[in-house]
Ligand SMILES: Nc1nc2c(ncn2[C@@H]2O[C@H](COP(=O)(O)OP(=O)(O)OP(=O)(O)O)[C@@H](O)[C@H]2O)c(=O)[nH]1
């Protein structure tokens with residue numbers, strides 16, 4: 213399949229609804245929009261600007277990489293496999309007089325099962341509720357039908373959009389000019405910022421511009437907070453990132469990780485137990501590897517990442533288990549926080 217072809221479209225029933233008017237009412241029945249609860253005083257003296265900025269774009273364009281670059285810390289895992297991000301992840305970037313709450317999102321896609329349905333629903337929900345959008349396109353691939361479809365949805369939603377042309381490190385100046393020219397056909401009323409999220413090039417002007425677009429408002433998070441994720445989810449994601457690095461084809465999509473236990477041993481060492489769910493015996497075999505070699509390597513790499521995150525030594529216990537239909541199990545998806 214040509215990777216530039218869209219894997220979704222309006223005809224597939226994927227729709228971005230019209231935006232909620234100011235106020236962002238919370239639905240008392242569903243409890244939706246919980247982020248509005250985060251609004252608390254605590255801003256420094258004087259006028260501050262703030263807002264929720266959602267990341268829109270096809271899978272693999274570099275949304276999570278950009279969030280990490282802006283926040284200045286790894287709050288979202290990154291991989292070269294599409295559909296890495298499965299939850300809305302808030303990453304906080306606080307300056308002396310502004311706070312951007314970036315909302316990293318799954319790539320826009322056609323739902324195929326409960327997992328991807330939930331992911332797509334979350335995208336629609338967050339795009340409807342945010343104050344502004346970073347819409348990322350992949351400079352290396354140029355503008356494709358998938359990008360055009362997202363642009364139309366953003367226009368229909370009347371979103372404040374900043375267009376980010378990412379991965380410019382992969383292009384010559386002539387190629388870049390051609391891509392920038394192509395962005396005109398999206399018909400967006402948006403400033404265009406060519407950047408490299410991976411090499412953190414041209415990020416500052418992007419932040420400055422976004423701050424200018426946002427209204428005056430309070431800080432929603434403590435200025436020392438980088439993310440709102442539960443620690444168990446963050447750690448599980450660090451394990452999944454190592455799995456993604458070492459697996460191919462259908463395996464990355466078939467894997468989810470759940471931290472089932474965090475306990476401190478008598479000698480003070482923190483033990484983290486994580487379940488790696490897969491869908492088939494063959495995938496379990498791949499992840500365990502010959503003589504347990506693969507899971508050992510995943511564990512060693514993930515332990516390093518987790519120790520860096522927690523700033524202490526840990527013992528990591530990984531268990532690879534088959535759970536055939538986890539992508540379709542509503543209760544498990546609820547428990548995993550994919551909603
Ligand atoms: N060369 C280059 N690669 C980049 C850049 N930004 C991101 N990447 C790579 O692109 C791949 C996808 O990055 P992600 O940040 O996971 O992309 P995403 O849009 O969050 O993907 P999904 O979560 O699957 O929707 C990774 O291999 C990144 O290292 C960039 O500026 N230049």
Ligand SMILES: [Mg+2]
Pocket residue numbers: 275276277288289290296297316317318319
């Ligand atoms: Mg991502």
